[in-house]
Amino acid sequence: MGSKNKLKRFKENESFNNVIQPSREEIENGTFELKGKWASFFENDNPIILELGCGKGEYTLGLAKLDPEKNFIGVDIKGARFWRGAKTAVQEELNNVAFIRTQIELIDQIFDENEISEIWITFPDPQIKYKRTKHRLTNQKFLEKYKSILKEDGVVNLKTDSEFMHGYTLGLLHGLGLEVVYANHDVYKNEGSPKEVLEIQTFYEKQYLGKGKPITYTKFRVS
Numbered sequence: 001m002g003s004k005n006k007l008k009r010f011k012e013n014e015s016f017n018n019v020i021q022p023s024r025e026e027i028e029n030g031t032f033e034l035k036g037k038w039a040s041f042f043e044n045d046n047p048i049i050l051e052l053g054c055g056k057g058e059y060t061l062g063l064a065k066l067d068p069e070k071n072f073i074g075v076d077i078k079g080a081r082f083w084r085g086a087k088t089a090v091q092e093e094l095n096n097v098a099f100i101r102t103q104i105e106l107i108d109q110i111f112d113e114n115e116i117s118e119i120w121i122t123f124p125d126p127q128i129k130y131k132r133t134k135h136r137l138t139n140q141k142f143l144e145k146y147k148s149i150l151k152e153d154g155v156v157n158l159k160t161d162s163e164f165m166h167g168y169t170l171g172l173l174h175g176l177g178l179e180v181v182y183a184n185h186d187v188y189k190n191e192g193s194p195k196e197v198l199e200i201q202t203f204y205e206k207q208y209l210g211k212g213k214p215i216t217y218t219k220f221r222v223s
């Protein structure tokens with residue numbers, strides 16, 4: 001995408017009331033106003049579900065349509081990508097959708113303890129090289145961050161084409177004694193995945209399916 005197009009999207013994001021772009025300063029000084037107060041943003045007490053690394057926001061939108069009684073927030077550092085989801089949510093008047101531009105590493109500064117009911121991680125970069133382990137979204141440090149914002153009975157959903165990421169996550173959960181609620185290493189071949197797994201496909205998922213790659217899904221707890 002050209003830089004002119006990106007700038008146009010950044011500008012439009014600023015005009016959307018479903019897009020929140022906290023400054024690094026606000027986060028570092030602990031002055032980000034919505035932490036602990038997301039219910040006031042949505043004007044209801046409905047459960048809040050996050051999609052981490054949401055890209056264009058297909059899961060955020062798809063889940064929000066399936067479940068209007070819950071609120072959904074897509075998190076990504078790339079505003080020009082989630083612009084797509086934010087614009088569609090505005091056009092379709094989906095009031096249970098928001099997008100936040102931030103690094104996933106900072107989510108414990110953005111959401112309070114027990115504020116989140118569920119997390120979706122959709123087609124994350126598996127960060128296979130050893131040196132990249134710290135960026136892998138299911139490493140132990142990230143799992144601890146998720147635990148710090150999730151409700152006691154909260155779950156994490158991981159959907160990925162990466163057999164490496166699927167196996168790594170299952171191995172880590174086993175080692176940490178954390179519960180795997182459900183796991184499927186080829187969701188379109190082996191029956192049993194819920195409809196939100198089978199019916200919503202992201203931009204990256206469509207590319208991987210086009211190459212004939214199996215899609216995996218894991219649902220687990222972090223406490």
Ligand SMILES: C[S@@+](CC[C@H](N)C(=O)[O-])C[C@H]1O[C@@H](n2cnc3c(N)ncnc32)[C@H](O)[C@@H]1O
Nearest residue numbers: 053054055076077078103104122123202203204
């Ligand atoms: C491979 S893409 C997948 C996008 C989308 N979920 C999909 O399936 O089409 C990974 C996304 O995660 C975002 N991302 C990766 N690491 C991140 C981080 N630490 N903080 C915020 N966003 C991150 C990237 O900007 C990118 O949009």
